[in-house]
Amino acid sequence: MVDDEPDVLDLVTYNLVLAGFQTETAVDGAEALRKARSITPDLILLDLMLPEMDGLEVCKLLRRDTKTSSIPIIMLTARASEIDRIVGLELGATDYVPKPFSPRELVLRVKRRLEQNTATQAKTCHAFGPLQVDVSRHLVTVKNKRIELTATEFKLLTLLIQRAGHVQSRDQLLRDVWEYETHIDTRTVDTHMRRLREKLGPAARYLDTVRGVGYRFLAALN
Amino acid sequence: MVDDEPDVLDLVTYNLVLAGFQTETAVDGAEALRKARSITPDLILLDLMLPEMDGLEVCKLLRRDTKTSSIPIIMLTARASEIDRIVGLELGATDYVPKPFSPRELVLRVKRRLEQNTATQAKTCHAFGPLQVDVSRHLVTVKNKRIELTATEFKLLTLLIQRAGHVQSRDQLLRDVWEYETHIDTRTVDTHMRRLREKLGPAARYLDTVRGVGYRFLAALN
DNA sequence: CCCTTTTGTCACCTATTTGTCACGTCCCCG
DNA sequence: CGGGGACGTGACAAATAGGTGACAAAAGGG
Numbered sequence: 001m002v003d004d005e006p007d008v009l010d011l012v013t014y015n016l017v018l019a020g021f022q023t024e025t026a027v028d029g030a031e032a033l034r035k036a037r038s039i040t041p042d043l044i045l046l047d048l049m050l051p052e053m054d055g056l057e058v059c060k061l062l063r064r065d066t067k068t069s070s071i072p073i074i075m076l077t078a079r080a081s082e083i084d085r086i087v088g089l090e091l092g093a094t095d096y097v098p099k100p101f102s103p104r105e106l107v108l109r110v111k112r113r114l115e116q117n118t119a120t121q122a123k124t125c126h127a128f129g130p131l132q133v134d135v136s137r138h139l140v141t142v143k144n145k146r147i148e149l150t151a152t153e154f155k156l157l158t159l160l161i162q163r164a165g166h167v168q169s170r171d172q173l174l175r176d177v178w179e180y181e182t183h184i185d186t187r188t189v190d191t192h193m194r195r196l197r198e199k200l201g202p203a204a205r206y207l208d209t210v211r212g213v214g215y216r217f218l219a220a221l222n
Numbered sequence: 223m224v225d226d227e228p229d230v231l232d233l234v235t236y237n238l239v240l241a242g243f244q245t246e247t248a249v250d251g252a253e254a255l256r257k258a259r260s261i262t263p264d265l266i267l268l269d270l271m272l273p274e275m276d277g278l279e280v281c282k283l284l285r286r287d288t289k290t291s292s293i294p295i296i297m298l299t300a301r302a303s304e305i306d307r308i309v310g311l312e313l314g315a316t317d318y319v320p321k322p323f324s325p326r327e328l329v330l331r332v333k334r335r336l337e338q339n340t341a342t343q344a345k346t347c348h349a350f351g352p353l354q355v356d357v358s359r360h361l362v363t364v365k366n367k368r369i370e371l372t373a374t375e376f377k378l379l380t381l382l383i384q385r386a387g388h389v390q391s392r393d394q395l396l397r398d399v400w401e402y403e404t405h406i407d408t409r410t411v412d413t414h415m416r417r418l419r420e421k422l423g424p425a426a427r428y429l430d431t432v433r434g435v436g437y438r439f440l441a442a443l444n
Numbered sequence: 445c446c447c448t449t450t451t452g453t454c455a456c457c458t459a460t461t462t463g464t465c466a467c468g469t470c471c472c473c474g
Numbered sequence: 475c476g477g478g479g480a481c482g483t484g485a486c487a488a489a490t491a492g493g494t495g496a497c498a499a500a501a502g503g504g
Contacts, residue, residue: 150460150461185464187465195462212472
């Protein structure tokens with residue numbers, strides 16, 4: 001978050017932190033550039049009006065450096081006419097928010113932008129022999145035949161795949177798949193593993209039981 | 223490519239053609255305007271210094287005509303100070319390249335601009351079997367019969383189509399279709415899906431429910 | 445200002461999903 | 475070789491998600 005007015009800075013960071021985001025601040029362009037290079041944030045909130053070096057200039061410089069060039073930038077600006085100017089210049093800002101903005105709206109925009117980013121960036125397609133898993137399409141095939149999985153089964157499978165090779169204890173799986181519904185019996189995991197195995201058929205060999213510890217996904221079969 | 227110096231014209235067109243671009247030329251503003259209207263190119267390279275009518279004037283006129291107003295324009299200019307002038311006048315040039323420029327750099331800019339364009343403009347006309355959707359005309363037909371959709375329904379449909387195949391959670395849909403009105407019940411999405419399905423009739427089979435996750439548009443039916 | 449259309453919510457219902465339990469089986473260990 | 479714990483399995487009841495009809499609030503349009 002880059003702004004020269006402490007009030008705005010406080011308001012925004014307060015709301016961002018409340019929403020669960022880690023936040024760093026800068027009060028002028030030079031500081032912004034320095035920090036951006038050193039910590040490479042996931043997103044930059046940039047006020048257009050800054051002392052000495054204005055937001056557009058900062059934006060341009062951020063885009064020039066390969067280290068910071070792909071970081072999404074959300075511009076904050078006071079007047080609609082300025083937005084037109086930014087848009088016309090296409091300096092690489094990803095989004096623009098006119099002042100005054102509601103903190104809630106800003107947080108939502110930040111959230112959306114970050115999700116879009118991870119959604120497009122993250123690898124969503126996995127293939128292991130006859131087994132193919134496309135996370136964002138929510139699609140699983142074995143030998144090119146579509147397999148219908150329920151939401152929980154799908155989540156369980158993708159989580160194991162994401163941590164392929166690493167054994168996951170039942171408690172870990174409950175935490176990560178079921179999300180803090182810790183009152184659930186650990187044997188529930190077993191049942192879901194069974195259902196997964198049934199549905200996956202021949203591809204079930206990738207699901208490995210480690211007795212006394214938990215389960216894991218075997219990316220490479222021996 | 224608009225320039226009054228044959229040497230520059232040749233150099234640039236040679237390099238553009240080499241890079242695989244179709245190229246037309248004009249030596250003055252009047253010719254540029256005429257050709258632009260008749261062939262509506264994907265991009266215009268415009269020299270600032272032209273006989274009689276200068277580049278800025280051409281730029282302004284291109285922007286005034288709806289037929290040419292959305293064509294990206296890259297301005298070529300001799301002096302840095304002139305760039306400031308262009309920026310200051312906000313004439314709608316999309317980019318500016320100072321002379322002298324390396325042909326390679328110019329080609330790269332052209333390439334980048336065209337890519338950005340196709341990326342952002344995207345396809346506005348979609349057809350899936352009996353279902354046809356024209357986003358920019360706000361028109362939906364099933365079996366060549368026009369279907370009347372409300373604004374929200376249309377937005378929902380086009381969003382799903384744009385991300386065809388990828389499952390969208392109710393929250394995502396609320397964010398992207400309803401835009402920041404998070405106080406809305408997620409079940410609202412279900413209701414709108416129902417209405418969409420009713421109206422689409424036979425084409426409703428493209429709208430797929432993924433239980434426990436959300437909805438998606440099936441581009442390819444099995 | 446009134447009428448129509450659109451939009452968000454609610455309650456009900458059903459099919460599916462899901463958590464649990466009891467029992468069987470296998471493996472590890474002494 | 476036998477016991478005990480860990481895991482697989484079948485069945486089942488409870489919970490849940492999503493479809494559906496109805497309705498009132500909100501938005502538009504004349």
